[in-house]
Each structure stands twice: as C-alpha cells, then as structure tokens.
Amino acid sequence: MKKSVDRNLSDEQLVHYHLQGDQTSLGILYERHFNNVYYKCLSFSKDPIEAYDLVQEIFLRTFSKLHLFRGNSEFSTWLFRITHNFCIEDYRKKYRNKYEKLSSLVYDLADEEYEPNNLDNVSLESVIKSVSETEQLMLKLKYLEGKSIKELQDQFHMGESAVKMRLQRAKQKISKQMKFSYEMM
Structure with missing residues (x-):
C-alpha cells in the first residue's frame, strides 16, 4: 500500500x-x-x-x-x-488587434460639418508606440480600464511612487511625441 x-x-x-x-x-x-x-x-x-x-x-x-x-x-x-x-x-x-467599430454617427457627418485639424495626420498608434510595452499596458489599465494605483502596484510589483512616476513619464513622452508630430506638419 x-x-x-x-x-x-x-x-x-x-x-x-x-x-x-x-x-x-x-x-x-x-x-x-x-x-x-x-x-x-x-x-x-x-x-x-x-x-x-x-x-x-x-x-x-x-x-x-x-x-x-x-x-x-x-x-x-x-x-x-x-x-x-x-x-x-x-x-x-x-x-492586440482589437478595434472598435466606428459608430454610425461618424459616418452620418456631412462633409461641411467636419473641420479638420493638424492632428488628423498624426498616427495615434505611432505616438503610443513611443513608450515601452510596459508603459503602454500601464496606461491602458489605468485610463481605459480604470485600474487604481494600488491594483497597478500589485500587478507590476512596484511601489506606489514607482507606478505614479512610470505613468507620469509615459504621459510626458506621449505629449512630447504629439508636440513633435504637430510641429513637423
């Protein structure tokens, strides 16, 4: 036995x-x-x-x-x-490849209602790719899914100040990239 x-x-x-x-x-x-x-x-x-x-x-x-x-x-x-x-x-x-369908309101806009601006030519994807994959994930979790700083701490095994700093730096990089792209037009 x-x-x-x-x-x-x-x-x-x-x-x-x-x-x-x-x-x-x-x-x-x-x-x-x-x-x-x-x-x-x-x-x-x-x-x-x-x-x-x-x-x-x-x-x-x-x-x-x-x-x-x-x-x-x-x-x-x-x-x-x-x-x-x-x-x-x-x-x-x-x-990775999940896209949302545009609402019918976008298609219903008449040409004269649309006022283009210089940021139309900026590829949002290229701006977001200017930060690391970890920073992209942190931004998505925080701002798209509404995760708290505490949840991000647990998920990424970082202290509160490290999470806040990573988010701040990622936002600054994106802002800088947006400004650069705008000036290039």
Whole structure:
C-alpha cells in the first residue's frame, strides 16, 4: 500500500516528492495555490469563467515544467511569476488587434460639418508606440480600464511612487511625441 504524502510538507518538498514519482503532491499544490492563482487571473480577465479556464491552463503549464523549478525562490513566487506572465500574454493576445467599430454617427457627418485639424495626420498608434510595452499596458489599465494605483502596484510589483512616476513619464513622452508630430506638419 502506498503511503500518502503529508499535507504539512512545504511546497518545495512536495515538488521534490512529485519529481520522485508521487502524484498526490500535485493535488496538494493545486489546492494550496488555487485561490491565489484564480484571483490573479480574475484581476486580469474580470470574468470568473475565463479566470477559471486560465487557472487550469496555468496549472497544466506549471506542472509540466516542475522539473525546471530550481528552488532559488519559494514555489509560490515561481508560480505567481508564471501566473502573471501568462495573464499578460493572454491579455496581449486578446487586445492586440482589437478595434472598435466606428459608430454610425461618424459616418452620418456631412462633409461641411467636419473641420479638420493638424492632428488628423498624426498616427495615434505611432505616438503610443513611443513608450515601452510596459508603459503602454500601464496606461491602458489605468485610463481605459480604470485600474487604481494600488491594483497597478500589485500587478507590476512596484511601489506606489514607482507606478505614479512610470505613468507620469509615459504621459510626458506621449505629449512630447504629439508636440513633435504637430510641429513637423
């Protein structure tokens, strides 16, 4: 009869037992970390069903890569990093090429009602690309999705002042790029 694994073992010990062939240790790790992974996924997706699906994918990926866990950090830290990266990757895939349809009001404007300005020729996409991907994501989360500074702190593992500074610098870069583009016309 096979001896069951002690539920009081550390995460790192459970990983070791799994690598030695014990399958019950994965269930213990799953139960222990499900809620943390789920709520992290939910903070990205805002949909409980989608968050649950993400959790399943993350645990499948994590458990298939357990042999790569070196133990330089706690298992929970390693799992959180995998979770965070997976959620960002999923977010980018979904929103990379997502465009909103223009409302019919735009099409209904008569030519004489439209007054063009010099900023019409500025590519908003090129202006936004003047900041790093992380800054783009932070700006989108803050201003399009209404995330709080505290949520950004948790998501990007930064202090409050670092988040505020990153947002401020990104806005300044975009403003400078807009001014430059305007002057070039």
